[in-house]
Amino acid sequence: MPARPPSWAWVSGLTLGAIAAVSVLAVQADQGPHPTAAVTSPSPSASADAKPTPKETAPAPVPDGSGTGRRIVYSLGQDRVWLVDASDAARRTFTVWPGTVDPDPGRYTVGSRSEAATTGSDGVRIERIVYFAQEDGVSVAFSNAVDGSSPPPPASGTKTGGIRLQKADGAAVWAFATSGTEVTVVG
Incomplete structure (x- = not known):
């Protein structure tokens, strides 16, 4: 009767076989398509049940002529907001749903804020309200x-002045827009 190999030899052989199989699968997976991340941003919609879904590959640049320094920039034409830091770098940008009343282009200052939930002029419960114009x-x-x-x-x-944000964007504006923060509105 032939000699039987010791158990450590069996375990070593099975381990080497498993490592080889995993290595082959890893090489095959590395040669396949690779997903890429895209920046997503809401798109304003006139439909109450619409969900914003467009994707962008690069953030929109801060509009020329929107001032300098730490500020919020709101573009009426793009329905977009930028949170700009003191070095003039956009820290966050996103699209919004504008109200029916637009502020005139110009420079404003955050005057008051209310974190508590209340009912907006459109009948929807809103929170993190940052007032900057009349x-x-x-x-x-x-x-x-x-x-x-x-x-x-x-x-x-109906006249509505609420510029509606996605919930995460509302939290970002709330944290950024302390009283006295400049808001620049561009066309």
């Missing part, structure tokens, strides 16, 4: 819906 008798402010939803289409003729 236009046509309407307060203009950044806010987000408590439940994170997009705003419903306004009733015909």
Whole structure:
């Protein structure tokens, strides 16, 4: 009867075989397609049940002529906000849902803030309200819906000054926009 190899030899052989199989699979996986991350940003929509989903490959640049230093920049034409630090670098940018009343282009200052939830002029529960302008008798402010939803289409003729943000963007604006923070509105 032939001699049987010791158990350590069997275990070593099985281990080497498993390592070889995993190595072959790793090489095959490395040669396949690789996913890439994309910056996602909400897109304003007139539909109450629409979910923002467009993707961007690079952040939008801060608009020329929007000032210098630490500030919030709001573009009426792009429905976009930038949080800009003291070195003029955009720390965050995102699209928003504007109200029906736009502030005139110019420089404003955050005047008051309210973190508590309240009901917005569109009937939606909102929070983290950052007021910075008054236009046509309407307060203009950044806010987000408590439940994170997009705003419903306004009733015909309704004046709303709320600039609605995604919930995470609302938290970022709340942390950034202390009283006295400059807000630059561009066309």
